[in-house]
Amino acid sequence: MEKQLTIALVAHDRRKADMVDWAIEHHQALVPHKLVCTGTTGNLIRQAFDERKIDAKIICMHSGPLGGDAEIAAMVVRKEISLAIFLIDDLNPQPHEADIQMLLRQCRIHNVPIACNQYSADLMITSNLWDNNNYIAKIPQYKDFKRE
Numbered sequence: 001m002e003k004q005l006t007i008a009l010v011a012h013d014r015r016k017a018d019m020v021d022w023a024i025e026h027h028q029a030l031v032p033h034k035l036v037c038t039g040t041t042g043n044l045i046r047q048a049f050d051e052r053k054i055d056a057k058i059i060c061m062h063s064g065p066l067g068g069d070a071e072i073a074a075m076v077v078r079k080e081i082s083l084a085i086f087l088i089d090d091l092n093p094q095p096h097e098a099d100i101q102m103l104l105r106q107c108r109i110h111n112v113p114i115a116c117n118q119y120s121a122d123l124m125i126t127s128n129l130w131d132n133n134n135y136i137a138k139i140p141q142y143k144d145f146k147r148e
Contacts, residue, residue: 003130003131004033004034005033005034005082005083005130006033006034006035006036006075006081006082006083007030007033007034007035007081007082007083007084007085008035008037008075008081008083008084008085008086009023009035009036009037009045010037010041010064010068010072010084010085011038011086011087012064012089012092012094013040013089014089014091014092015087015088015089016040016044018087018118019041019044019045019085019087020044020045020048022085022118022121023045023049024049024052024054026121026122026125027049027052027056029125029126030125031054031055031056033057033082034057034059035056035057035058035059036059036061036075036081037058037059037060037061038061038068039060039061039062039064039066040063042059042060042061043060045058046060064094064099065094065095065096067099069096069099069100069102069103070099070102070103072084072103073099073102073103073106076103076106076107076110076112077106081107081112082112082113083112083113083114083115083124083125084103084107084114084115085114085115085124085125086100086103086114086115086116087116087117087118088100088116104116109140111139111140
């Protein structure tokens with residue numbers, strides 16, 4: 001990945017340890033880029049990076065329940081996010097489910113790649129498409145399908 005990306009990192013409480021471990025594992029791929037995180041997740045990643053003397057640009061939004069998911073969704077709409085990694089706790093209800101769904105929806109609408117588990121995050125962060133200047137993501141058309 002040569003060009004600088006803005007990567008959103010979001011994790012629910014019971015997935016934060018997974019996110020910190022994932023970020024440490026992939027720190028070499030992450031540090032050339034700007035990382036935008038929800039508050040607690042970003043602070044945990046920053047602390048883990050500091051302990052390992054990993055220098056990274058980490059911007060923390062509010063925590064998810066206090067609007068961090070919505071802040072990142074707004075960045076998606078403004079085309080300020082290149083990739084989102086959102087480790088979701090699918091086993092427990094979230095008090096801010098509407099914001100979570102909004103972030104996921106905006107990523108889909110605006111064609112921003114979003115990984116919701118570690119395997120898809122691994123695939124996305126290591127993809128060679130980031131460096132392929134000939135690759136142009138198709139813009140969703142959202143028009144009625146008509147058979148001819």
